[in-house]
Amino acid sequence: xxxxxxxxxxxxxxxxxxxxxxxxxxxxxxxxxxxxxxxxxxxxxxxxxxxxxxxxxxxxxxxxxxxxxxxxxxxxxxxxxxxxxxxxxxxxxxxxxxxxxxxxxxxxxxxxxxxxxxxxxxxxxxxxxxxxxxxxxxxxxxxxxxxxxxxxxxxxxxxxxxxxxxxxxxxxxxxxxxxxxxxxxxxxxxxxxxxxxxxxxxxxxxxxxxxxxxxxxxx
Amino acid sequence: xxxxxxxxxxxxxxxxxxxxxxxxxxxxxxxxxxxxxxxxxxxxxxxxxxxxxxxxxxxxxxxxxxxxxxxxxxxxxxxxxxxxxxxxxxxxxxxxxxxxxxxxxxxxxxxxxxxxxxxxxxxxxxxxxxxxxxxxxxxxxxxxxxxxxxxxxxxxxxxxxxxxxxxxxxxxxxxxxxxxxxxxxxxxxxxxxxxxxxxxxxxxxxxxxxxxxxxxxxxxxxxxxxxxxxxxxxxxxxxxxxxxxxxxxxxxxxxxxxxxxxxxxxxxxxxxxxxxxxxxxxxxxxxxxxxxxxxxxxxxxxxxxxxxxxxxxxxxxxxxxxxxxxxxxxxxxxxxxxxxxxxxxxxxxxxxxxxxxxxxxxxxxxxxxxxxxxxxxxxxxxxxxxxxxxxxxxxxxxxxxxxxxxxxxxxxxxxxxxxxxxxxxxxxxxxxxxxxxxxxxxxxxxxxxxxxxxxxxxxxxxxxxxxxxxxxxxxxxxxxxxxxxxxxxxxxxxxxxxxxxxx
Numbered sequence: 001x002x003x004x005x006x007x008x009x010x011x012x013x014x015x016x017x018x019x020x021x022x023x024x025x026x027x028x029x030x031x032x033x034x035x036x037x038x039x040x041x042x043x044x045x046x047x048x049x050x051x052x053x054x055x056x057x058x059x060x061x062x063x064x065x066x067x068x069x070x071x072x073x074x075x076x077x078x079x080x081x082x083x084x085x086x087x088x089x090x091x092x093x094x095x096x097x098x099x100x101x102x103x104x105x106x107x108x109x110x111x112x113x114x115x116x117x118x119x120x121x122x123x124x125x126x127x128x129x130x131x132x133x134x135x136x137x138x139x140x141x142x143x144x145x146x147x148x149x150x151x152x153x154x155x156x157x158x159x160x161x162x163x164x165x166x167x168x169x170x171x172x173x174x175x176x177x178x179x180x181x182x183x184x185x186x187x188x189x190x191x192x193x194x195x196x197x198x199x200x201x202x203x204x205x206x207x208x209x210x211x212x213x214x215x216x217x218x219x
Numbered sequence: 220x221x222x223x224x225x226x227x228x229x230x231x232x233x234x235x236x237x238x239x240x241x242x243x244x245x246x247x248x249x250x251x252x253x254x255x256x257x258x259x260x261x262x263x264x265x266x267x268x269x270x271x272x273x274x275x276x277x278x279x280x281x282x283x284x285x286x287x288x289x290x291x292x293x294x295x296x297x298x299x300x301x302x303x304x305x306x307x308x309x310x311x312x313x314x315x316x317x318x319x320x321x322x323x324x325x326x327x328x329x330x331x332x333x334x335x336x337x338x339x340x341x342x343x344x345x346x347x348x349x350x351x352x353x354x355x356x357x358x359x360x361x362x363x364x365x366x367x368x369x370x371x372x373x374x375x376x377x378x379x380x381x382x383x384x385x386x387x388x389x390x391x392x393x394x395x396x397x398x399x400x401x402x403x404x405x406x407x408x409x410x411x412x413x414x415x416x417x418x419x420x421x422x423x424x425x426x427x428x429x430x431x432x433x434x435x436x437x438x439x440x441x442x443x444x445x446x447x448x449x450x451x452x453x454x455x456x457x458x459x460x461x462x463x464x465x466x467x468x469x470x471x472x473x474x475x476x477x478x479x480x481x482x483x484x485x486x487x488x489x490x491x492x493x494x495x496x497x498x499x500x501x502x503x504x505x506x507x508x509x510x511x512x513x514x515x516x517x518x519x520x521x522x523x524x525x526x527x528x529x530x531x532x533x534x535x536x537x538x539x540x541x542x543x544x545x546x547x548x549x550x551x552x553x554x555x556x557x558x559x560x561x562x563x564x565x566x567x568x569x570x571x572x573x574x575x576x577x578x579x580x581x582x583x584x585x586x587x588x589x590x591x592x593x594x595x596x597x598x599x600x601x602x603x604x605x606x607x608x609x610x611x612x613x614x615x616x617x618x619x620x621x622x623x624x625x626x627x628x629x630x631x632x633x634x635x636x637x638x639x640x641x642x643x644x645x646x647x648x649x650x651x652x653x654x655x656x657x658x659x660x661x662x663x664x665x666x667x668x669x670x671x672x673x674x675x676x677x678x679x680x681x682x683x684x685x686x687x688x689x690x691x692x693x694x695x696x697x698x699x700x701x702x703x704x705x706x707x708x709x710x711x712x713x714x715x716x717x718x719x720x721x722x
Contacts, residue, residue, distance in 0.1 A: 046528055048688050053268070058688055060264035060283075067287055073231045075224070104230045108340050108351070108406065110240050110248050113226045113233075 072102035235289035236408060239351070242343070259411045261615065261694045266414045270333065277304060277324040282333070282409060290337045290406040297321050332361050332413045337406040416452050419702050423513050427494055431487065434473070438483055439494065441468045442508055455511035455706060462503030511706045515600065518703040521696055522603050526575060533558055534566045538598065541576060546595040567596065574606050601707050604700050611697040615690050622686040629679045636676055639667055 048054075068074060106114060229250065232238035237256050243249045263286050271279035280300040285291055301318040308315060328334045338351035420443045428436025445464050446457035462484070469475040475483075484506060487495045493512040499505035519542070527535045533556075540555045541547055547555070553563045570576045581593040626633065642664050668676070 043528055043531065048685065048692055054688060054691065057264045057268055057691055058684060060267050061687060061691065064263055064267075064283070064286070071287060073234070073289070075228055075231060102231075104234060105406075108337070109230060109233060112248055113230050 236337075256411070261690065262411075262414070262698070264691070265418070265694075266409060266411070269414060269417060270328070273333075274324055274327060277321050278328055280304060281321070281325055281328060285334065285407060285409050290408045292406055293322075293325060296407070297325060329361055329407075332410055333417075334407050335361055335410040335413075337408050412452070415698070415702065418698060419510075419514070420447075422517060422699060422702075423494065423508070423510070426513070426517055427487070427491060430491055434475075435483055435487055437469065437473055438465065438480070438487065439508070441465050442495070442506060444468070446508070453706070455509070457508045457510060459498050459505035459507050461501070461505050464502075465506065466503075514699070514703040514706065517699050518604050519600060521699055522575075522600065522607065525607060526570070529573075530566065530570060530575075533562070534570060537563060537567055538570065538575065541596050541598050546579060546597050548593060548595060552596065571596075575603055577602065601704070604704055608697060608700045608704065611693050611700065614693050615697075618686045618690045618693070622683050625679060625682055625686070629675065632672060632676060633679070635672075636668060639664055 104113075229238060232252075233240065235256075236253065238250050238252055240248055240250045266286065267279055267283050270282040277300060280303055281296060284296050284299050284303075288296070297318055301316070301321045304321070305315045325334070340351055420440075423443070424436045424439045427439045442460050442465060443457065445460045445468060449458040462480070465484075466475065466477060466480055469480065484495070484497075484504070488497050488506075493509060493516040495506055495508055497504055498507050523535060523538065526538045530538075536556045537552055537558065540552055544551070544555070549564070549567065550560075552567060553560050556563060558566070567576065571578065575598070576596050577599055579595040579597055580587070581595060582588070583591040583593070643661060646661050646664070
């Protein structure tokens with residue numbers, strides 16, 4: 001490191017001769033701007049080769065591309081729904097129909113890539129307990145309202161009892177359902193159940209909220 | 220993107236072999252992308268063309284259809300191709316052909332390994348696909364399953380072609396494994412490596428033919444063809460081929476005399492020792508093709524022409540001096556290339572800057588002081604080849620981006636032309652089927668595109684065509700560079716070749 005310090009003041013730390021500059025020659029000036037983005041071409045590119053074979057190859061390549069674009073393999077992102085319905089939309093649908101035509105041979109593809117048909121079925125099944133629950137809630141609400149009309153303060157304890165009972169019943173039902181489901185779609189549990197759970201929870205939350213509001217009215 | 224779309228996209232990618240999947244230890248499916256396969260897309264048109272040259276139109280359509288579908292079973296593709304061929308023949312007024320002809324083409328493509336079976340799926344205990352696996356016996360990939368219809372007949376035909384073909388061990392194993400393998404749904408794909416192998420051989424043949432003459436090229440072809448079966452595709456040298464074998468295969472086709480062939484071979488080993496060399500005197504002389512050295516020579520030639528076109532002939536002279544002397548000092552370069560000192564420095568440093576030339580430092584003292592160090596200029600062919608390969612990628616990408624831009628900009632016009640063409644084709648079809656069509660109508664439709672629009676269209680077409688053509692031709696350079704570089708990667712020594720030599 002000391003050598004660097006001493007070297008200062010004597011110009012460069014090495015003799016300029018080694019770079020190939022003679023004694024009398026001046027060093028080129030320092031470059032103070034970046035090189036141009038598009039430097040001038042000193043040598044023009046060579047023209048492309050021509051021939052029948054090349055023309056044929058080119059035709060094949062272009063042909064291949066257009067065929068692939070029209071094949072069911074060419075997926076496009078489904079565009080966002082337009083603000084208004086246009087007359088011409090009707091005619092553009094035809095193009096999109098081609099896309100769905102290809103079904104992979106599932107013996108050769110991982111199962112998780114398969115579009116899940118079962119899910120629709122499941123949500124339908126799941127809809128019934130919600131409906132039942134809704135009825136329950138309605139009944140409870142009605143009961144509560146009726147009792148409230150008669151004796152507001154005394155009956156609250158009873159109502160709470162009914163509530164907890166109802167909840168227990170619900171939980172039992174859910175558990176039974178889950179057991180039944182587990183048997184036929186274990187594979188989907190990995191990533192799919194999360195979504196479904198939250199979905200069901202919302203339904204329950206809704207009912208709960210309802211009751212809370214009632215309670216507010218009470219106190 | 221919705222989940223469904225991702226599923227679909229992955230399916231398409233797997234179908235075309237661009238994405239591979241495997242179950243990991245944590246029982247998740249893992250997907251990986253296959254870059255080489257993607258790069259092969261540039262060569263699809265060459266594969267199709269190659270099939271046409273080797274086996275005719277039927278094979279061309281077969282390869283094209285399989286490439287379109289990614290992977291497909293034999294019955295579907297044979298049917299499709301037969302239909303397409305018959306359509307074409309009908310319009311040309313020829314009689315139809317039967318599907319068995321197409322099937323024969325398919326068989327011959329498989330026998331020569333241009334087509335191969337897709338890897339078979341591996342199932343876990345719940346019958347779900349975990350991964351695709353290569354069968355233990357590689358030959359199984361190339362065994363043809365006879366069709367149920369006239370199955371026995373097919374087998375006989377195959378045996379006939381089998382006997383007439385080169386004496387070949389793999390066909391025997393093929394016919395035995397045929398009975399064993401399950402045969403309901405076998406999927407086929409194009410074997411890109413085999414095509415590359417063929418292209419490589421073709422490049423060597425044409426190089427010799429250019430250097431000497433056509434007959435020398437034929438000799439080269441003969442040696443490569445004889446040794447093709449026995450040589451490991453990645454071996455640096457072919458298996459030695461005897462003079463008698465070469466003579467035998469050339470005598471029938473081209474009428475070589477013993478004397479002429481001897482002279483030619485002598486010339487070849489003298490003139491192009493990188494390509495062909497004599498390794499033994501037994502059997503009238505044993506000859507080998509030095510594939511690696513030949514590819515290196517080709518690669519060098521490509522690099523030299525790049526230097527010539529980018530830096531000019533004086534730079535090329537300097538470059539060649541360095542190549543010849545391996546390690547040279549700057550002052551030596553000036554004298555050897557006979558270029559004045561200042562100009563030589565400028566050219567040399569320019570090449571150094573672009574990475575075509577590298578420097579080795581040789582310090583006289585351990586402190587590496589510049590004044591007491593030799594700077595030797597060298598050329599590392601492998602490194603330059605790698606750099607050029609990257610430049611080729613860049614060039615191809617640029618061409619593709621520019622082409623897409625060009626098409627996007629003129630999308631409206633191109634769509635319009637497509638529609639007009641469709642209408643005209645429709646009218647012509649009506650005319651052919653005997654319907655009365657007003658000729659003025661056709662003209663009217665044609666006039667929808669105005670002259671300035673037409674001018675612009677032709678301009679767009681020439682631009683896109685040139686760009687696409689350059690993609691194809693850059694890929695040719697890329698192919699030579701890649702096949703050279705493929706040999707430079709470390710890999711275990713080929714065992715097959717050694718055993719062959721021992722025998």
